[in-house]
Amino acid sequence: MNPAQPYLFLAAALFIIGMAGALARRNAILALVGIELMLNAANLSFVAFWRHGPHPDPQTGLMFALFSIAIAGAEAAVGLALIIALFRHRRSVSLEAAESLKG
């Protein structure tokens, strides 16, 4: 058992919970919450590899996680703006209200 493994298992659990929720929930906001959880799982594995990986560079892994957090912030802002636009058109945040592209 290498020292990074507990953290990687925790990240895997977080990713799986987020994925199940993002696929199952009907509320678009909560699907976005599931996506945020998956992003955070990726971040956690970045930090775990930074701390316990064999590479001696002290900064690059942290920078990776830092930029990932910044991009996740942008993603949340745009996603929530899209949800507000959807609500304005359909008066609902249910994902089933946004089915006009369905063939």
Next chain:
Amino acid sequence: MTPWFLLFGGLVVVGALGAMALRNPVHCGLSLVVTFVGLAGTYLDLGADFLGLAQILVYVGAVAILLVFVMLLTRTGRGESPEVRPGGWWWGGLVAALVAVGLVGALASVSGWKPRSEPMTFPTVRDLGVALMTDFVLPLQLVGVVLTAAMIGAAILALPERRGGRVGRTPKGEEPEQ
């Protein structure tokens, strides 16, 4: 594995389960805050001090608040029942279980892990700032451009529409079609 890992890992898993399984969306948002705090604690436990504090600032301070605000802005009064789509947990659980088998299988079969040859030197906030301004200055500028574009785009998307605006949009005050 430290006691801190068990504590914060437990917070992360319990908060994530609550965020995905609770019925009331506002409770889900608050449960998400528990997950983010647990993750920040895990980062601190791993020695990434600045990242843990950035996690609290960005996720608890901005993303979670934004989520709760949007939940309150998009309340309709009529209940959005049911909260889970029919058969949703079955499908979501199936896909997630397949991913779980892949991930856990890969993680459990790791071998030949080389331990770090020299002791870890933890970068201080000063080191991180210097690195951001020297080695990582191009990514930093690009992230600035991305954040600006995302901010402008989000504002345009969320602004109320004007009458006679873009084609295909519903004028304000009218019920949308369907």
